[in-house]
Amino acid sequence: MDPIEVIAIYEALEEERRRKRKYWVHPLNTLRLEIGQFHTLYMQLRLNPDKSFEYYRMSIQSFDVLLNLTKDYITKQNTKLRTAIPPEERLTVTLRLGEPLAGKRDDAERCFCFRYLSTGMNFVSLSHDFLIGRSTVAEIIKETCEVIWKVLQPLEMPEPNKESFLKVAEEFYKYANFPNCLGAVDGKHIRIINPDYSGSNFFNYKKFFSIVLMAAADSNYCFIIIDVGSFGKEADSNVFRSSNFGQKLYHDMLDLPEDKILPGTTGPALPYVLVADEAFALHKHVMRPYPNKTLDIEKRTFNYRLSRARRYVECTFGILSNKWRVLHTAILVNPDFATEIVKTTCVLHNFVRRRDGLNCNDELLTSDLPTLPNCNTSRPSNAINTRDLFKNILWKK
Structure with missing residues (x-):
């Protein structure tokens, strides 16, 4: 079989697989605000500095500074179809400690960026812990890493003179x-x-x-x-x-x-x-x-x-x-x-x-x-x- 035909068949099968997607959002992930790891641990970690340092690999004060520096770049808008993941949670999945979330997408997303960096958990495990889709986890971590470097590099690692x-x-x-x-x-x-x-x-x-x-x-x-x-x-x-x-x-x-x-x-x-x-x-x-x-x-x-x-x-x-x-x-x-x-x-x-x-x-x-x-x-x-x-x-x- 011609290689081009093989590629065409593969792409057709992939397209069919995507069309058969059973859920737009998995029913379990709709419970994120009630039982997701970030929403069950966040406020408790803020009240326990030692535990929050173990979890985020930095102090609450440092985490708050980082959130304030990066928040404007990773804040997402709510839509009629879904509520955005807040910045605190974004940092926790990639690091954040802040005020109660009240359903803002931006803060929540940022938090798990730190969780990924501090533990090396794979995207599937993070998806299960935070009740966020796997592709969304990857997207959040990539975007948050780019923002952290963009914001912190001029401050923490400027070109030496x-x-x-x-x-x-x-x-x-x-x-x-x-x-x-x-x-x-x-x-x-x-x-x-x-x-x-x-x-x-x-x-x-x-x-x-x-x-x-x-x-x-x-x-x-x-x-x-x-x-x-x-x-x-x-x-x-x-x-x-x-x-x-x-x-x-x-x-x-x-x-x-x-x-x-x-x-x-x-x-x-x-x-x-x-x-x-x-x-x-x-x-x-x-x-x-x-x-x-x-x-x-x-x-x-x-x-x-x-x-x-x-x-x-x-x-x-x-x-x-x-x-x-x-x-x-x-x-x-x-x-x-x-x-x-x-x-x-x-x-x-x-x-x-x-x-x-x-x-x-x-x-x-x-x-x-x-x-x-x-x-x-x-x-x-x-x-x-x-x-x-x-x-x-x-x-x-």
Whole structure:
């Protein structure tokens, strides 16, 4: 049979299946306002801050701030045929705590967006818990994630500039004792399902399908910059170099501070750098450890100090994945949707971290997200010289 005929038959069968839809709204879902999870738990959670933090992964106060920031973008109008799902519930299915709902669609929808991100529940389970149709659940989560990123990114993860880099470097020197550090950079695999017609592009060295989260973090365990969505087969160095941030760094287009002579030294002035592991290429602005095991004491000291600074990004990934459990399992959507989900968890991480700090009950400073493989790369002589200068100064200090 001709492939075109097969496709035509398949589409005809699908159309017939859609026509046979038994209910416009399933009778069970019409009971959402009476027995749906959001409507039975919402007010009780508001009265119990500890439980609400466990449920939403943030404080009531932070949740209210987020609702106010995003409410205008996700509010839906009631129609003659149906009552809209309110924003609080939208956030709960994707996060919200607010006033009694009185049947507004917008607030209710937003709440379950947080529920999805914080637990990783599949859309079918969320549909059963909240008594909302499965396709509606997917639509709400996608829309709410896009809105959260749009609203929070300029506030919580703005493009870094000279002033913000100087602040990061000052805090890295204070907490990690590593000078002129712009941040710690690393990449992690985010598990997804294999997209149709993608071949082996998303198949990584760990033998599963993934997209890559590339990120730089500061010493407060917040993300400075992220890049999400590269093929899982790519190595760290390639992903970083091809990212928007990497392109600007390698082409001297970033607003970086001028080279600086370190306190207590007479020179020379050293550039500001990112610290990374051996998977990254050595560059004037990217420091990686010295290779090989047979190193002298000065090089071992440098590697130790660099590793101590680099672990901040590892801890940041650990906090991220332990708070937003959707990252603990395969994200069962297409890569573009998965990219929006990961971006949303990262910007929410910064939002919650700066308002609520760390919660020892559910935050583990270790990451279970797989790292990326090493990539053999050339080492420019000026980058080697820069690393040697850092080594000499760190050894003397």
